[in-house]
Amino acid sequence: MSSFSVKNVNQIFGSGTAEVHVLHDVNFEAEPGTLSLIMGPSGSGKSTFLTIAGGLLTPTSGTVEVNGVAYNERSKKKRDALRLDSIGFVLQAYHLLPYLTVADQFKLVDKVKPNGNLSKEELDDVLDTLGIKNLLNKYPGELSGGQQQRVAIARALYPNPAIILADEPTAALDSSRVAVVGDLLKDLAIKHNKAVVVVTHDARLIDSADHLYEMKDGYLTKKEVVKA
Numbered sequence: 628m629s630s631f632s633v634k635n636v637n638q639i640f641g642s643g644t645a646e647v648h649v650l651h652d653v654n655f656e657a658e659p660g661t662l663s664l665i666m667g668p669s670g671s672g673k674s675t676f677l678t679i680a681g682g683l684l685t686p687t688s689g690t691v692e693v694n695g696v697a698y699n700e701r702s703k704k705k706r707d708a709l710r711l712d713s714i715g716f717v718l719q720a721y722h723l724l725p726y727l728t729v730a731d732q733f734k735l736v737d738k739v740k741p742n743g744n745l746s747k748e749e750l751d752d753v754l755d756t757l758g759i760k761n762l763l764n765k766y767p768g769e770l771s772g773g774q775q776q777r778v779a780i781a782r783a784l785y786p787n788p789a790i791i792l793a794d795e796p797t798a799a800l801d802s803s804r805v806a807v808v809g810d811l812l813k814d815l816a817i818k819h820n821k822a823v824v825v826v827t828h829d830a831r832l833i834d835s836a837d838h839l840y841e842m843k844d845g846y847l848t849k850k851e852v853v854k855a
């Protein structure tokens with residue numbers, strides 16, 4: 628099972644007078660079987676953090692390790708394979724392909740990664756839980772924001788990754804759906820022993836969290852989880 632850690636990460640965008648220091652010495656760890664929540668205001672660096680954590684962006688300094696091995700110690704090929712096999716992204720922009728139906732979004736995953744994906748029954752269960760089973764023949768453009776978001780969540784879970792990184796997974800959802808998604812993420816962590824990391828504005832998710840962090844102006848600090 629994969630655990631991962633972020634060590635002394637700094638991210639600086641731009642240079643000279645246009646330089647912005649977005650992340651300051653960020654340290655973070657996530658173990659299988661836990662749900663970690665990172666909360667913070669807009670522009671505080673949450674998406675930047677998640678992009679670096681998932682190996683999509685190499686930080687200005689610092690390292691990210693999955694199972695004790697840093698991304699930058701792996702060849703590009705090994706890094707890509709690791710991302711494909713072990714990391715599920717639910718990104719802020721939903722990244723559904725506009726010319727594919729919902730059903731085909733999953734078939735595309737099968738093409739890229741033929742093995743180790745959820746069985747038909749398991750996928751059915753996820754679609755059922757998220758209330759999107761009846762949308763399989765629709766195109767993303769025919770879905771509401773919340774429906775697209777739920778499809779994007781299902782697609783991230785489909786390859787059965789050990790680590791799930793979610794950026795504002797509940798932004799477009801009403802309260803009852805927030806609870807469903809919170810429970811689903813918590814379930815994945817506990818029953819399926821995954822490391823789930825969620826970046827959000829949404830205080831309604833705190834009830835589902837094992838660990839709570841605050842991101843403020845690029846500084847990450849650990850907080851006590853106080854449940855409602």
Ligand SMILES: Nc1ncnc2c1ncn2[C@@H]1O[C@H](COP(=O)(O)OP(=O)(O)OP(=O)(O)O)[C@@H](O)[C@H]1O
Pocket residue numbers: 640641647649667668669670671672673674675676719
């Ligand atoms: N590629 C980039 N080039 C320059 N600046 C960037 C880049 N990406 C992000 N930033 C800046 O980094 C800061 C943090 O952005 P980030 O997207 O991580 O914030 P966030 O916490 O996810 O915000 P939100 O809650 O609105 O999604 C912002 O000031 C943003 O303008």
Ligand SMILES: [Mg+2]
Pocket residue numbers: 673674675719794
């Ligand atoms: Mg963001």
